[in-house]
Structures are given as C-alpha cells and as structure tokens.
Amino acid sequence: MEDMLFYDRMQFAFTITFHYIFPQLTMGLSLLIVYFKWKFLRSNIEKYNYAAKFLMKIFAVNFTMGVITGIPMEFQFGTNWAKFSELTGGIIGQTLAMEGLFSFFLESSFLVLFIFGEKLLGQKLHFLAGFLVFLGSWASGLFIIATNAWMQHPVGYEILDNGKFVLENFSSLFKNPWLLPAFLHNQMASLVTSSFVVASIGAFYILRNKNIEYGKLFLKTGVIFGFIASVLVAFPTGDWNAKNVVKYQPSSFAAMEGIFHSEKGGAEIILIGQPNMIEKKLDNKIAVPNILSFLTYQNWNTEIAGMDQFKKEELPNNIPMLYYSYHIMVGLGTIFIGVMTLSIFFLYRKKIYHIKSLLWFIMFLVPFPYIANLLGWYVAELGRQPYLVYGLLKTSEGISPTVSSGNTLFTLLGFMGLYFLLGVLFLILIGKTINDGPEPKKI
C-alpha cells in the first residue's frame, strides 16, 4: 500500500516535471513572437519578421513536446489517481475539459497556419494567427492553474454522503482567490524563462560572431523583457502568493520558510540554513530578524505560526525538500533581478555587446529559470501535502484501488526511458534550429 502511493507520486512528479519544461517556454515565447511580428507590421523591417518566424520554429518544437508529454498527464488522472478522479472529476473535469476545448484547439490550429500560411494569409492575418497562438497558450495556463488552484484551495463544491465532490457554483472556480495570483506569478515566471532563452541565443550569436544583427536584437529584447518579468515575478506576484499561503495553508508556510518555533515579537527571515528534522531546528542559520513579519503583514512584530503549532499529520511530509525548493526559487529570483538590472544598465550605456564575461554569463544562465519554475511548483505541490485536495482529501486516498505497485514501477521506468530518448532528440533539434539561424537559407 505504502509503496503503491510512493510510485504513483514519483511517476506523477516525474512526468509533470518533464511536461512543464516545455509549456513554461511556449507560454512566454508566444508573447515575444507576437511582439516581433507587431514590430514588423509597424516598421516593415524584414529582420523582425524573420525573428518572429525563427522563434516560432523553436516554439513549434517545444509545443510538440508539450503535446506529447501532456497527454500522459491527462491519462494519469484516470490511470493512477482513479479514486481522486472519481470523487472530484465533476469539478476539476470542468476546467480540464475547458482547457482542451478552448485552448488546445486554438493553439494547435493557428500554429499550423502561422508556420505554413504566411503567403496565403497576408501579413495582417499572419499576425492575427500568431496572436491567437499566444491567446491559446495563456488560456491553457489559466485553465490548468484554475484546476490546481481548486486543489490548493477548494471552493464552490458540496460533498455528498458517498464522499463525491459535486460542483455547486461554476463561476467560483474562476473567482477562486488562489487563482489570479498563482496565474500571474506563473505567467511572469514563464516570461522569465523565455526572455532568458532569447537573450541567451542572442549572446551565443554575438559570441560566435554569427548572425550578429539577430544576436543584438535577441539580446536586447531578451534583456528588456527579462528585466521586467524578473521584477514582476518577485513583486507584486510572488509576494501576493506568499500572502495567500500564510492565509490558506499556514502549516505549509511555516515549513517552506523553515520556521520551527513561533517567536514572540516578529519572525526572522531565513537566508541560509539546513533543516534538522530530528532536533527541530535549522543548522548553520543566517537570518535577519523581523523581516518576515514585515513582508507578510507589513508589521515588524506580528507573530507567524511555526511548525510547532500544527499537528504532525497536518504538516507537509517532506519538509526539507519543500524548504529548499522555496529558498532556491526565491534565491534565484533575487539573482535574476540583479543580473538583469546590471544588463539593462550596460544596455542603456550601449556597452553590453562588448562585455564578453557578461555575455558568457547570460548564455549559461539559461537552465536557472527552468530550475526556479520547477522548484516553484514543487513548493506548491509539496506544500499541499498530505492533502490532495487541501484539507479535504488525503493524497493516500486518491490512488487507484486496483493498480498494483509492480505495474506502476514498470510504467515509471518505461516513462523514464522514453523521456530520456525524447530529451536527447529535443536537444538535438533545438541545437540544429539555433545553429541554422533566423536568416532564410540561400539556395
């Protein structure tokens, strides 16, 4: 029984982590593509058009991977989390089905038109096709996060005698106070990823002395968007999310901040430290007094509940992982703001294209927004434990009653092998696309 739950969770965690590598790029990138296409319509300079079409190629590869890895996600609700699906399908099925109907169709239909249809459509309609792809991908983010928001903070439901959750109020799914902050934060975070990717491609071209014109364009645009998005990720959206967590999931807030004991007279903010679960304290702690209370309540002295205030069964079951995920996400967010501020400064002084060390740094920064995004989701998902639907349905009650752990382990290993292959192919293709460059090939 125990290891059944364990393998189900591992499989979900593994497949969703892999899936989310792709949408986080496509959602942000679609905005940048729309931006370049719009610049082209305004200025009629070919460069912008090629830039848009080039980025759409990168988008398309990621989109395909998103589709391929997304279908297993949808299946898994039924295959591995049957009890959860049976009990809550009437509610989360709404948002998931809407995602299929309203966003995936939009995105995939107009992606084909954008890629193949420039001549047939004419420039204005081509722009429109790009815009609809953007709309589709953001709508998809909205619906999936509405689904997740309901699991984090269930609203608009009624529980029947047989344990089934039924929908009582449809519009409350979208008025969920958890949804808007989570959505905005997530979209800004995905804009961080895509701006960093674009900036990094730019830096690569400049350093390799190839496609210089595009290198400069990508670097500049990536840095500007990256700066704006990095700031918005932290403030107001990250802060807003933190306030929601304190309010609705106080026990997970205590765990992610690493507060073992409530302190009278204001909580300190932990910068560094390793949770010691046996002695219930942080080892090697560096902390600044009272800041956390101020950030959360705008009051230096408000008490914040520590983990000692909660029953053990209500605390998340993997506290160190939760704590590290949160601190690494926030730490990276702070570093991003720093790097982007510096880059903006040199961009403004027109020096950035010549500072080799900064270009190398930007180029190799690329994995970190991905890490921050994935860890952010780990915070959300581990913090939700031990519940699957917060406060109402335990994770252990959600798994499929008939699927044995041997079967799940088999499929988990299968997914690992297959996704490894996919990952390698993906890297080859992206490498080729970037190497081919934005200029149309001369025949």
Add this chain to the structure above:
Amino acid sequence: MEIYWYLIIAIILAVFFVLDGYDFGVGIIHLFLAKKEKDKKVISKSAGLFWDSNEVWLVAAGGMLFMAFPTFYAAVFSGFYLPLIIVLWLIIFRAIGLEFRNKFNYQMWTAIWDKAFGVSSLLLALFFGIALGNIVRGVNLGGVENGLSIYEKHYFFLPLWNSSFSPLSENPGVIDWFTIIIGLISVITLSIHGAAWIILKTNSSINHKLKSVIFKLNIILLILTIFSLIIWQNINPNSFNNFIDKPYLIVFPLLYFTGIIGLFFSKKITKDIYRFLFSTSIILGGITSSLASLFPVILPTTNNVNESLTIYNTAASKYGLSVALTWGIIGIILIIVYAIVQKRFMAGKIDGMDYGH
C-alpha cells in the same frame, strides 16, 4: 442531460477516428507499401502536417469524458492500466517518428523514424480495435471471484491476457481471440482509410496500386465483420436487442455496410473524395453501431453480481453537466470554425507545399 454528453463525446471520438484514423492508416501503408524515398517522404508528410491538430480531438474527448462521466473515467483508465500506458507510449513514438523524420537527411535517421512511425501506427490501430472489442465484450466488474467482489463494484483490473485467451472465460484479459479479431478489423479499416487519404492528398507513384489494395482489404474486412458478429452473438445473446427495440438505429450498421459496398467499386471510382467518404462511413458506422447496440450501457459486466456501467450510474451531477453544456456548445462552435479556416487554407494536394519547420 447525460444523453447529450454521451452524444457529444461519441461524436468527438468519432471525429478523432475519422481525422486521426487516416494518419494511422497512412502509417501502415507507409510501412508495407512505400518503397521509393520520394513516396515515403510525401506519404509521411500527408500525415505529419496535421497530426497534432488531429490529436487534440483525443485530448478533448478525454477531458470531456473525465468531466461528464468521472466514475467511468476512473474505472476504465485504472482497469485498463497497462494497455492504456502502452497506447500512450505508442502515441509518443508515432509522434516522434512523424516530427523528426524530415528534420535530417541521413538515410539511417529517416529509416529508423519511418519504422517507428509505421510500427507504432500499426500497433495503435490494433490496440484501438482491441479496446473496442473489450468494451463490447465487457469485463469482470468488481473483480468478482466465487460470487464476491474484491473491489468496489465499478472497479476492475484486467491482465493483458490470461492463459486461455478466451472471451468466454471468467476473467477475460484485454487480449483474447475475439478482441484480436476486432483489432484486425480496426487495422484493415484504418489501412483502407489511410490509402484513400493518400490517393486523395498526394500524387505518389503507388496511388494506382493502392486502389486495388483497397479492393482486396475490403473483401477481408467483410468476411471478418460477419465472423465477428456471429461470435459476438454467442458471447452476448442480447447484443442486437437495441436494434429490434428501436429499429431506426439500423441506420448505423447500414452506414457501415454502405461503405463496404461502395469500396467494392474502388478501382472504378473517378472522384478520389468518394473513396475517402466511403471509408469514413465504415469508421463512423462501425463505432456508432457498437455504441448503439450497448446503449445506455458503456461497459457491460461479465458477472451477475455487479451491474454494468451506464451513462446514468457514472455521470457527474446534473448541475455540473448543464453548465458544461453551455460552455461546451460555444467551444464546439469555435472548433468547427477553426477547422474550416484551417482546412480551407490547407486544401489541395500537398506534394508541392513546402514543409519542415
């Protein structure tokens, strides 16, 4: 209310099989008949252009099934655990084959992905048929042994096969000789459909040969169909009652046989589109007839302890279904608009279109 959702999902699934069905068929034809590199390229292109916009129909049907019949979704997806995950892996393989083939021009590279695309298409077609076979045959709901359920009454777990391979055993597996026959029917139908599509969409050099391939496959299809009907009648003597009670349901089997009869003229048909319409009507007729014969059951039980799953005992709440109907209709109208826009811009033979993103 349940009926509306049943119809909507059935239609969406049927559209998926018509649209994506030719992709599978194309894969099978590609595996066995395409020899020249030029044909291979054009043929895989005729599927590659559209597969992901076709696949969304499956995603959409899945999402709606989840929303409207959560108990069914939960029971069936966990009960058919292994076959479904294998189907997923095949879908992934097929997608890789299609997407990656034309990216590099090395002979070994294209050869590998051609095979991946062909073999996974073939196996998928087989598995879809087997799935349909399982649904019409029914499963041991509640996992009854010696008159007692070992699971809750709507849950079950099917092994891939059991030692007797017989549809009549107490605990039939996913694969038995009846479901294999349905699987073969599915492979043949989709091959015909794919061949019709290749003839319609390309000028490949094997088009002429394909016309007679269709003719031959069609004969086998007819024989297998009659054979399977006889067996089915033996497994489940009530299987045709619905058609006797509600005679108008006969249109569905008629649709199926019209397609078969039409294709006997495969070689004479001058307008390519007719061939495609006939194969479409076989697919539509086959799916709708199976569903109609079961209705309102969606998964029959093979024991007398637990009741079959029907659209009524697996549905979500009335309120949920009715709000969903409101947005569902808006969504479906939008989809139809996109499809028309897209197909209008993409009409015609594709040999000349420049492909490869």
